[in-house]
Amino acid sequence: MRPGAIGALLIAAVAVVSAQGQRQVSLLVTNGIVVTMDGGGRVINPGSVAIDGADIVGVDTAGAIRQQFRGRDTIDAAGQVVMPGLVNTHTHAPMVLYRGLADDLALMDWLNNYIFPAEAKTVSPEFVRAGTRLAALEMIESGTTTFADMYYFEEEIARETKAAGLRGVLGETVIQFPVADARTPADALARAETFIKAFKGDPLITPAVAPHAIYTNDSATLKAARELSTRYNVPTIIHMAETQAEATTAKERGSPSVVSYLDSLGFLGPGVVAAHAVWVNDADMTILKARGVGVSHNPESNMKLASGIAPVKAYLSAGVAIGLGTDGAASNNDLDMFEAMRDASFLSKVATSDPTAVSAKTALQMATMGGARVLGMDRQIGSLEPGKHADVIVVGMSAARQTPMYDPISHLVYVTRGDDVQTTIVNGKVLMRNRKVTTLDAAAVLKDARMWAGKVRAAVAR
Ligand SMILES: [Zn+2]
Numbered sequence: 001m002r003p004g005a006i007g008a009l010l011i012a013a014v015a016v017v018s019a020q021g022q023r024q025v026s027l028l029v030t031n032g033i034v035v036t037m038d039g040g041g042r043v044i045n046p047g048s049v050a051i052d053g054a055d056i057v058g059v060d061t062a063g064a065i066r067q068q069f070r071g072r073d074t075i076d077a078a079g080q081v082v083m084p085g086l087v088n089t090h091t092h093a094p095m096v097l098y099r100g101l102a103d104d105l106a107l108m109d110w111l112n113n114y115i116f117p118a119e120a121k122t123v124s125p126e127f128v129r130a131g132t133r134l135a136a137l138e139m140i141e142s143g144t145t146t147f148a149d150m151y152y153f154e155e156e157i158a159r160e161t162k163a164a165g166l167r168g169v170l171g172e173t174v175i176q177f178p179v180a181d182a183r184t185p186a187d188a189l190a191r192a193e194t195f196i197k198a199f200k201g202d203p204l205i206t207p208a209v210a211p212h213a214i215y216t217n218d219s220a221t222l223k224a225a226r227e228l229s230t231r232y233n234v235p236t237i238i239h240m241a242e243t244q245a246e247a248t249t250a251k252e253r254g255s256p257s258v259v260s261y262l263d264s265l266g267f268l269g270p271g272v273v274a275a276h277a278v279w280v281n282d283a284d285m286t287i288l289k290a291r292g293v294g295v296s297h298n299p300e301s302n303m304k305l306a307s308g309i310a311p312v313k314a315y316l317s318a319g320v321a322i323g324l325g326t327d328g329a330a331s332n333n334d335l336d337m338f339e340a341m342r343d344a345s346f347l348s349k350v351a352t353s354d355p356t357a358v359s360a361k362t363a364l365q366m367a368t369m370g371g372a373r374v375l376g377m378d379r380q381i382g383s384l385e386p387g388k389h390a391d392v393i394v395v396g397m398s399a400a401r402q403t404p405m406y407d408p409i410s411h412l413v414y415v416t417r418g419d420d421v422q423t424t425i426v427n428g429k430v431l432m433r434n435r436k437v438t439t440l441d442a443a444a445v446l447k448d449a450r451m452w453a454g455k456v457r458a459a460v461a462r
Contacts, residue, residue, distance in 0.1 A: 021068075022067070022068060022069060022070045023052075023057075023068060023069050023070070024069075024070045024071075024072065025050050025051060025052035025057055025058075025069050025070070025071055025072070026051055026052050026053055026071070026072055026073065026428060027050075027051040027052075027071055027072070027073045027074070027075070027390075027425070027428065027430070028048060028049070028050055028051070028065065028069060028070075028071030028073070028074045028075070029048060029049045029051070029074075029075045029077050029082050029392060029394060029423075029425075030046075030048040030062055030065065030066075030074055030075070030076055030077060030078075031046045031047075031048060031062045031076060031077055031078040032045075032046065032047060032048070032049075032077030032078065032079075032080050032081060032082035032394065033045045033046070033047070033079075033080065033081045033082065033397070033408050034047030034048070034049060034059065034081075034082045034083070034384060035081055035082070035083040035364075035384075035408055035409065035412070036059055036083075036084075036383055036384040036385065037083065037084050037364065037365065037368045037369050037382065037383040037384065038059075038383045038384065038385050039383075041361070043408065043409070044059070044060065044061055045408075046061070046062040046078070047059070047060065047061055047062055047065075047082065048060065048061070048062045048065035048066070048082075049065070049082055049384055049390075049392060050065050050068070050069040050071070051390040051392070051425070051428050052428070053428050054203065054389055054390060054427040054428040054429075055386075055387065055388065055389055055390055055428065056384060056385065056386055056387070056388050056389070056390045056392075057069070057386055058386055059384045059385060059386060073430075075394065075423055075430075075433070077394045077423075079397060079398060080394050080395060080396055080397055080398075080422060081394070081395040081397055081408050081411075081412060082384070082392060082393075082394055082395075083368070083384065083392070083393055083395065083412070084145075084368045084369075084381065084382055084383050084384050084391060084392065084393070085143060085144065085145025085146065085368075085381070085391040085392060085393050085424065085425070085426065086142075086143050086144045086145065086146075086337040086338075086367050086368065086371075086393070087144070087145070087146045087147075087323060087324075087337075087367065087368060087370075087371025087372055087374075087375065087377075087381065087382060088139070088144045088146070088147040088148065088324070088325055088326055088335065088337055088340075088371070089147075089148045089273060089275075089294070089296035089323035089324060089325040089371045089374050089375060090148055090150075090237075090273070090275040090276075090296040090298055090325030090326070090327055091135070091147050091148070091149055091150075091325060091326050091327060091328055091329075091335060092149065092150055092151045092327070092328035092330075093131060093132045093135035093136070093147065093149050093151065093157055093161075093328075094123075094127065094128045094130075094131025094132055094135065094151055094157065095115075095131065095151070095328030095329050095330045096131055096134045096135045096138065096328075096329040096335070096449070097122075097127065097130065097131040097134065097449060097452050097453065097456060098115065098118060098328075098329070098330040098456065099329040099330060099333050099334075100330075100333055101114065101118065101330060101456065101460070102114035102115070102118075102330070103304075103333070105305070106243075106305060106306060107242065107243050107245075107305045107307055108243070108245065110305065110331070114460075115330060117460065118456060118459060118460050119152075119179070119180065120179070120180070121459035121460070122452075122455060122456050122459050123152050123153070123179070123180035123181075124153075124180060125153050125156045127452060127455075128151065128152065128153040128156045128157055129156050129157075129159070129160050130445075130448045130449060130451075130452050131449070131452070132156070132157045132160035132161060132164075133160050133164065133440060133445045133448070133449075134445055134446070134448075134449045135329070135335060136160060136161060136164035136166055136440060137164070137437060137440050137442055137445050137446075138329075138334065138335045138336075138418075139166060139335055140164065140165075140166065140424050140431045140432050140437050140439070140440070141418060141419070141421065141424075141432065141435075141437065142334075142335065142336045142337065142338065142417075142418025142419070142421055143337065143338070143393040143395065143418060143421035143424060144166075144335065144337050145166065145167060145381070145391040145392075145393065145424065145425075145426045146166070146167040146168065146169070146371070146372075146375070146377070146381060146391065146426075147166065147167075147168055147169070147335075148168070148169040148170075148171070148208075148235075148237060148273055148296070148325070148374075148375055149161075149168055149169070149170045149171060150171045150173055150210035150212070150237050150239075150275075151171075151173055151210075152172075152173055152179055152180050152181040152182075153180070153181045154170050154171065154172040154173070154192075154195055154207075154210075155172075155191075155194075155195045155198060155199070157170055158170050158195070158198075158199055158202075158205045158207070161204065161205060162202070162204050162205060163439065164431070164439050164440055165204070165426050165427070165429050165431045165439045166204065166426055166431070167204050167205075167381070167389075167391065167426055167427065168204065168205055168206070169206040169208055169235055169237075169273075169375050169377075170195075170199075170205060170206070170207060170208060171207075171208035171209055171210025171235070171236075171237035172188065172191055172192035172195050172207070172208070172209060172210060173188065173210050173211075173212055174188040174189060174192065174209065174210065174211045174212065174217065174221060174225045175188065175211075175212045175216050175217060176216055176217050176218060176221060177216070185217065185221040185224070185225075189209075189224055189225065189228055192207075192209045192210075192225075192228060193228060193232075195207050196209075196228075196232045196234055200232065200234070203427060204426075204427060206234065206235065206375075206377075207232075207234055208229065208234050208235040208236065208237050208273075209225050209226075209228050209229040209234065209235075209236050209237070210225075210236070210237040210238065211225035211226070211236070211238050212238070212239060213238060213239040213240070213242070213246070214238075214240075214246065214249050214250065214253075214258055214261060214262065215245075215246055215249045219253065219265055222262070222265055222267055223265050223266070223267070226265070226266070226267045226272075229271065230269075230271075233271070234271070235271045235272070235273055235375065235376060236267075236271055236272045236273065237273045237275065238262075238272065238273070238274055238275065239274075239275045239276060240258055240259070240262065240274035240275065240276060240277050241257070241258040241259060241274075241276060241277050241278055241279040241280055241284075242275070242276035242278055242279075242302075242307050243278070243279070243305075243307045243308065244279050244308060246258050246279065247279060249261075257279075257280070257281060257283075257284050258279065258280075258284075259277075259280055259283075259284035259287050259288060260283070260284065260287065263287050263291065268287065268288070268291040268293050269291050269292060269293070270291070270292040270293075270376070271376060272291070272293045272294065273293075273294050273296055273374055273375065274288070274293050274294065274295050274296065275296045275298065275325065275327070276296070276297075276298060276301075276302065276307065276310065277295045277296075277297075277310055277315075278302060278307055278308040278309065278310045279308060280311065285311075285314060285315070285318050285320065286318075288318075288320050289318050289319060289320050292321075293320070293321075294320075294321040294322070294323065294373065294374030294375065294376070295310075295315055295320055295321065295322045295323070295374065296322075296323055296324070296325040296371075296374060297310050297312055297315075297322055297323070297324055297325065297344060297366070298324070298325045298326065298327040298340070299324075299340060299343040299344045299347045300326060300327070300331075300332045300339060300340060300343050301325075301326070301327030301328075301331040301332055302347075303343065303347065304331050304332065304333075305331055309347060309348075309351045312344065312347075312348045312357070312358055313348055313352055313354070313357045313358065316358075316362065321370065321373040321374045322366055322370055322374065323366055323367070323370040323371030323372075323373070323374035323375070324337065324340045324341060324344055324363075324366045324367045324370070324371060325340065325371075326339075326340055334418075335418075336417065336418035337367055337418070338412070338413075338416050338417050338418050338420075339417070339418075340367065341360075341363040341364060341366070341367050341412075341413045342363070342413055342414060344358055344363050344366060345358045345359070345360060345362075345363040345413060345414075360407075360409050360410045360412070360413035360414060361409050363413045364409055364412055364413055368382050368383065369382040369383055370382075389427055389428070390425055390426075390427060390428040391425065391426050391427065392425040393421050393423065393424050393425070394421070394422045394423035394424075395412065395416060395420050395421050395422065396420045396421070396422050397411060397416075397420070399420060401415050402415050402416065402420070422434055422435060
C-alpha cells in the first residue's frame with residue numbers, strides 16, 4: 001500500500017471514530033465571533049457554542065465543536081457576534097406603559113406629581129401584565145436575557161416573564177403609603193411572602209423583596225423587608241442614594257449618609273441590590289464593599305432626571321460588584337442595554353476627565369458578568385462557559401455603522417444598538433430567531449399597549 005493510501009485510511013478511521021463519539025445536543029450556534037466574557041476574556045473566531053437543554057455544554061473553535069457535537073437544531077452565526085445575554089440589573093418593567101408620559105422633570109417632581117398619581121389611577125393586574133409583555137418584547141428584541149425588577153403585582157410580572165421565556169429577579173414593592181396592590185407595608189410584606197413561596201426554586205424566576213427607598217419607608221418597614229428576604233434567602237432590591245436630597249432623610253434619622261443609615265439598621269449585606277448609589281462618600285464605599293452589596297448603575301436615568309453621576313471608576317477600583325441597568329422606561333425612555341453600556345462609558349469619561357475610566361471592555365463586563373455578580377447569579381449566567389445556563393444572543397455586525405470592524409468589543413459598546421440583535425436564547429430556548437420573536441405575538445402586544453395608553457391618558461387628564 002502506498003504511503004498516501006495509508007494516510008487516507010487513517011483519516012477515514014478518525015472520521016468514523018469522531019462521528020460515533022459525537023454527542024447529540026439540542027442546539028448549536030456555529031461559526032460566529034464568540035465573545036465569551038469568561039475569566040480569560042476569550043474571543044473565539046470562528047467559534048461555536050453547544051447547548052443541551054437549558055445549559056451550555058461546549059464553547060470552542062467552530063472546528064472543535066463540529067468534531068464533538070451534533071445539533072438537533074443549528075443557528076449559523078457567520079459574521080455575527082455570539083455572546084452572553086445582557087443583564088439589566090434595575091427596571092420597573094410595566095412602566096413602559098408610561099414611556100414619554102412626563103419628561104424633563106427632576107426625580108421628586110416627576111415621582112410625586114406625575115408617576116405616583118398616574119400609578120394610583122391605572123395600576124392593576126391587567127395593566128401590569130400588558131406592560132410586562134411589552135417590556136419583555138423590547139428586552140428580547142434588544143438582547144436582554146435577565147432583568148431585575150421592582151414593581152406592584154410582581155406575581156403577575158413573574159407569570160408574564162415566564163411565559164415570554166425571560167429570566168427575572170423580581171421584587172415585590174414595599175412602600176409606606178397605600179398603593180394598588182397593598183394598603184399598608186404589612187400588606188405588601190404579606191404579598192411578598194406569598195410571592196416568594198409561589199416562585200422560590202423556579203428555573204427562570206428569582207422572587208425578591210423590594211422596599212422602594214428610605215424616603216418612602218420608615219425604619220421599621222425597611223428592617224421588616226430585609227428580615228423577610230433574609231429569612232427566605234432571596235435578594236433585596238432598593239433605590240439607594242439616588243439623589244442628593246435623599247441624604248436629608250438619612251440626616252433626619254440621625255445618620256450622616258444613606259449608606260450609613262441603612263448599615264445602622266443592619267440592612268446591608270450579601271443579596272442587597274442597590275440601584276443608583278450615586279451619592280456615596282469614601283466611607284460609604286468601604287461599607288458597601290465590606291457588606292457585599294451589589295450596585296446597579298443606571299447612567300441614562302441618572303442623566304435624564306439630573307440625579308447625579310455615580311462614582312463608577314471608584315466602585316470598580318474598590319472591587320464593589322457593579323452592573324448596569326436602564327431603570328424604568330419612564331426615565332430612560334427605553335430598555336436598550338447597548339445604550340446603557342455606551343452611556344456608562346461616556347458618562348464616566350466626562351465625569352473623571354479620564355477617557356480610560358470605563359473602557360468598552362469594562363462596560364461590556366458590567367452588562368454581563370458584573371450584572372450577574374450583582375444579582376448573585378455569577379455561577380449560572382453572565383458568560384459563555386460550559387456548565388452555565390444557555391443565555392446567549394447573536395448580534396449582527398454588518399450594518400453601515402458597524403463597518404469596518406477591527407474590534408468586536410469596541411463595536412458592541414460604541415456602535416451597536418439593540419435592534420442589531422438577531423437571535424435571543426434564554427435557558428436554552430430560542431425566544432427570537434432572525435428578529436422574529438417566538439414567545440410573544442408582537443402585533444397583539446403593541447395593540448394592547450396602545451389601548452392601555454388611552455386609559456393612562458384619560459386617567460392623568462386634568
Ligand atoms: Zn428605579
